[in-house]
Amino acid sequence: MVPSLMVPELGHFALVLALCICIALFVLPMIGAHYGNQLLMHTSRSFAAGFFIFVAIAFYCLSYSFAHDDFSVKYVASNSNSLLPWYYKLCAVWGGHEGSLLLWVLMLSGWTFAVSIFSKSLPLDMQARVLSLLGFVAIGFLSFMLLTSNPFDRILPIPPQDGGDLNPALQDFGFIIHPPILYMGYVGFSVVFAFAIAALLTGRLDSAWARWSRPWATMAWGFLSVGIALGSWWAYYELGWGDWWFWDPVENASFMPWIVGTALIHSLAVTEKRSLFKNWTILLAIFTFSLSLLGTFIVRSGLLTSVHAFASDPARGVFILGFLLVVVGGSLVLYAFRAPVVKSEVGFSWFSRETLLMGNNIILLVVMLTVLLGTLYPMIADAMGWGKISVGPPYFNFFFLPLMGLLCLLMALGPVANWKHTQPKQLLRLLWKPWVLSLVSAILIPWLYADEFKWFAALAVFIASWIATAIVADIIYRLRHANSILAGVKKLSLSYYAMLLAHLGIAVSLIGVSFTTIYSTERDLRMEEHQTAKIMDYEFTLQSLQQVKGPNYTADEALITVNYKGKALADMRPQKRRYYARASMTTEVAINPGFFRDLYVAMGEPVAEKAWAMRVHVRPFVRWIWLGALMMAFGAVLGAADKRYRKQQAKAEQKETSFVSAGASGKVAAHE
Template sequence: MLAEIGQLSLAIACMLSLLQTVYPLYGIYARNQSAIESAKILTNLQFVFVTVSLLILSYLFIANDFTVVYVATNSNSALPWYYRLSAVWGAHEGSLLLWAFLLSLWSSAVAVMSKRLPVESIARVLAILGLLSLGFYLFVLLTSNPFLRTLPYFPVDGRDLNPLLQDVGLILHPPMLYMGYVGFSVAFAFAIAALMEGRLDSAWAKWSRPWTMAAWVFLTLGIALGSWWAYYELGWGGWWFWDPVENASFMPWIAGTALIHSLAVSEKRGVFKSWTVLLAISAFSLSLLGTFLVRSGILVSVHAFASDPSRGLFILAFLVLVIGGSLLLYAVQASKVKSRGRYDLLSRESMLLINNILLIAALIVVLLGTLLPLVHKEIGLGSISIGEPFFNKMFSILIVPFALFIGVGPLVRWKRQKINELLKPLSLSLVISTAIAVLFIFLYSSKFTWMALLGVFLGFWILVTTCYELYLRATFRFTLLKGLSKLGYSHWAMSIGHAGFAVMIIGVTMTQNFSIERDVKLAVGESIAFEHYDFHFDALENADGPNFTATAGVFTVLKDDKFVATMKAEKRIYTVQRMPMTEPAIDAGVTRDLYIAMGEVLPDGAWAVRIYYKPFIRWIWFGPLMMGFAGMLMMMDRRYRVKNTTENDSAEVQGVK
C-alpha cells in the first residue's frame, strides 16, 4: 500500500507542477493578482508531495520491501541500513526521483527566500522551474517508476547494491552533485524570466548571483568528493581520469565558473549581459546533457546507469525542448539585451572577459573530446578514441594563460588601469613566485622537470598576486590588520577562491609529475624498499563484514628505521553478487600519501601488491574545499541579505523595454 501512496504523491506533485507552470503565467497575462501569488503556494505544495514520495521510497528500502522491483534489484537484507538508504539513489529510477525532489527543494527555497523580489518576476521564475519539474515528473512516471511491484511473485531477498557504491563517499556524492546540477536551473529560470520580461539589469544579476553561487559550491564539492572516492576506491589518479561521465559533470562546472564571474561584472558594471544569459542557459543545458549521457545507454562507464534507449530518447527530446526554446527566446529578445558600461582594453572587465573566453575554450575541448567519439560511431564512421593525452595536452596549453590572468585580474581596476601602475606589483610577484617555485621543487623532489616547474610557478603566481592585492587593498586607507578586518565577505571570497584554485594546481602538478607506482610480489614476512620507505608484509587477517568476506594484509611502514604507520589493505568478496573488491590502505599526509592495494593471491602463496607514493595529492582536495568555502562567504555578503532588491534596486537598474 505504501508504494501506491508514494506513486500517487508523485502523480499529485506532477499535476501541481503543471498548475505551477500555467496558472501564474495566466495571472500575469490577465493581471489576476491571486493567480500570480499562487505560484509560491503551488511550489510549496509540490515540494510537500514529492518529499512524501521520496520518504516512502526510503522507508521501503529500510524495511526491505522486496515486493517493489526497484528495492529488490538494488538492496539486500544483509546490507547495512545506511547503504540501504543510499541505495535509494543508487540506480536510475531512484536517482531521477532524487533529482525531481531536489529541483522542487530549490524551487521552494526560491519561493520562501524571495519575498522582497517583485511578485511578477518571482512568479515567472517559479513557472519556469515548474515546467522543468513537470518534465522530470513525466520522465519518472512514464519511463522510470521506482514504485513498480513484483507481485504476485517476489523474491525472498534482494540482489544487493552494487559493491562499488557501498561506500561512505557514495552516500554523499550523488546528492551533492545533483544539488549542483539542479541548482543551475535557478540561474536558468532567472535568465529566462528576465528575457520574458524584457528586463535584464543589475537587479536581475543581483537576484541570480547568490543562487548561482550556491549551485556552484555544491557542484564543486560534489566533484571533489567523487574524485576522492575514485582515488581511494578505484585507484585512479586522484584528480581526473577524463572518463566521459566525469566530463559530464565537469562541463557544467566550467560553464558555472564562467557564469559566476560574468554575473559579478553584470551586477557591478552593467556589462556582459549577453554572456551572462547564454552562460546561464549553457550551465543548466550541460547538466541535462550529462543526464542524457549517463542514462541513454550510449556510454560505457563505471558511473553510467544501464538504461534502455527509450529513456535516452525522452531526455534527448526534453534537452532539445529546453535548449531550443531558451535559445529561440534569446534570439527574439536579443535586441533588448544591451550593456551600458564602457571599459578600456586594460581593465578588470577585460581580464574577466579573457578568462571567460579561456573557460569557454576549455569547455569546447571537453565537449568535443567527450561527444566526438560517440558521434563518429553513431554515423557509421567507426570507433575512435580521444583519451587522457589529448585532454592533458589541451588543458596544459589553456591553463597557462588562464592562471596568469587570474593573478593579474584582481590587481587591475574596473573600467581603466594605467600600465605603469602594474609594473611594480607584477615584477615583484614574478620574482617571488619564480623563487618559491624553484625552491619548492628542489625541496620536495629528487628530480626536475620544466613542466613541474611551470605548474608550481603558476600556483604560487596566483597565491603571491592574491596576497599582494590583499595587502594593497588593506593598506590603502588603514593599517594592515585594520584594513584586512574592513574587507567585505565578497572580497575575501574572491581571494580565498583564487587561492584554492592555486592550491589545486600545485597538487595536480606534483601528483602528475612525481607520483611513483610499483607492482610487486610479496609473501608474508617479506619487505620492500620504496621511495625512502620500507614496507614490511607482517600478516594476513580475516576482516569479514556484514555482507562480505575479506582478507586483510597488514603492513608496517618504516622510514630511516623509524615507525611511520601500520596499514591494512583488504581484498573483499561480496557474498550476494560474488564480486571481488579491493579496499586499499592509505596513510595520508599533507605532503604525501602512501597507498597499498592488494591484488590476487599467486600460486605460490605470495600476493600481487600495488604500492603508490603520491606527493601533495591532498592539495587536490584542499583546493576545492577552499573554493567551496569562498562561495559560502560570498553568499553571506550583506548585499544579498538586506532589503535592497526592489524594482528600483539601485542607480544601476537598467530597464530595456
C-alpha cells in the same frame, strides 16, 4: 496509519500529485504575471511548497521500502539486499537509475522551495515567472519518471525472497554523500536558468537581475565543486586504480557545467558591477543548465559504459534528449528574439578588469568545447558506424593543460585591475614583487623537493605562487589608506574575501595536481609473507594474510607494516572482498594519509599460496587537490552570504518602476 504494504502506492500517488502541482505552478503564476493578476502570482509560493512536500513524501516512501526490505518493489529488489547494512540500504535509494532520478527531483523541489522563501524581496511578477519556469523543468523530470522510470513499480504476484544487492563499488561512505551534493550543484543551476529566462520574458536584463541571480549561481557552483571533488576522492580510494581523475565521460559530464558555471559567475560580476556582458551572461546561464541536462542524458542514455553511469534502456535517453532539445531550443529561440534589444551604454578600455574577465570567459568556453568534443565524439562515431573510437587522457591533457595554465596566469591580474581602465604602470608597480617572489619559488621549491629538477613542476609553482602573492599584494594595496589593519580588513566586502579564497583554492589544487602527477611513485610487486619492499624512504613489509568476514562479504586481508627511515610509521590493511549476493569482487585499498603525501596499497590477485600481487603508491600532495576544491566551495558560501545582496534586493522593490519592459517599449534600458 498507512499499512506498510501500501507505502509504495502512497509514494507513487505523491509523485502524481507533485506533477499536478507543477503543472499548476507553471501555468497559473505565468498567466498571472502576464496579465498582472496578483492573486495568481501569489500562488507560486504555495505551489512551490506543495511541490517540495509531496516529492519529500515520495522520497520517504522509497527510503522506507529500502529500510524494510520490501522486495516486492522492483527497484528495491534490484538494488538492495537483506544483508546490506542499514546505512547502505538508505543510500541505495539513489544507487540506480530510478532512485537517483527521484533524488534529482527532490533537489529541484528543494531549490524551488528555497527560491520561494529567500526571494520574497523580488518584484512579484519576477518571482512568479522564476518559480513558474522551475515548475516547467520539474514537469519534464516528473513526467520522465512516471512514464519511463517509476521507482515504485511492483514485482507481482510473487516477489523475490531477497534482493540483488547494491553494486559493491557503491557500498562506501563516499557514495552516501557524493551524489546528493553533486546533484545540488547540477540542479542549482536550474535556478539561474529560470532567472535568465524570466529576465528575457520581462526585459529586465540589468544589474539588478545579476544581483538576484549571482548568489544562486555561486551556491550551485560551490555545491558542484564539492560534488566533483568528492567523486574524485571516492574514485581514488575505492576503485583501486590509485589515480584521482580519469577523463571518464561521466566525470566530464559534471565537469563541463562547472567550467561554464565558473565563466557564468565571473560574467555575472561584470553585469552586476558595470551593466555589461548582459547578453553573454544570459547565454552562459542557458548553456550551464543545458550542460547539466546533457550530463543527465549521457549518464542515463545507455550509450556508454562507465562505473559512474546507470545502465539504462537507451529508449529512456530519447525522452531526456527530447526534453533537452525543448529546453535548449526554446531558450535559444527566446534569446534570439529578445537579446538584440539589449543595449549597454557604458564602455571600457582594452586594458581593464572587464577585458580580463572576458578573456577568462573565452578561455573557459574553449576548454569546455574541447572537453565536450572529446566526450561526445566516440559516441557520435559509434552511432554513425565509424567504429569504436577511444579519446583518452593524451587528447584532453594536450589542450586542457596549456589553456588552464594561461587562465591561471590571467587570474593574478584580474583582482588587481581596475574597472573601465587600468594603467599598465599601476599593475607593474603592484605585481613586480609577486613576480620576482614567484620566480624564486619556482626555482627553489622543485630543486629542494626532489633530486631531479622538473621544469613542469617549476611552472606549476610559479603560477600558484603568482596567484597567491598577487592576492597578498592586492590586499596590501587596498589597506594602504586604512587607519589600522583591523579597520581596513573589516571594510573589505565578504564577496572580496570569497573571491580571494576561491582563487587561493585554485592555486592549492594546482600544486596538488602538478606534484602528484610529476612526483608520484608506483610499483607493482609480488609479495610473500615477511617480505619487504622499499620504495623511496618507505619500507613495506607483508606481515600476514588472513580471511575476515563482513556483514555481506568475506575478504582476504593483508597486514602490511610501513617503516619510514627505520622507524615504525603505520599498519595498513588492504582487502580483496567477495560479496555473497552478486559473487562479485572489489578491491578495498589501504591508505595512510598525510598533508604532504599519501601511502596507498591495493591488493591484486593471488600468485601463490601465500603470495599476492600488490600495487604500492607514494602520492605527494594529492590531498591538496581536494583541499583546494573545499576552499573554492567555502569561498562560494562566503560570496552568497554577502549582506549587500539582501540589502540591494530589498531596494529592488522600491526601484521597480525604474525598469523599462522590453515588451512595452521595444527596448531595454541599460541600468547602472
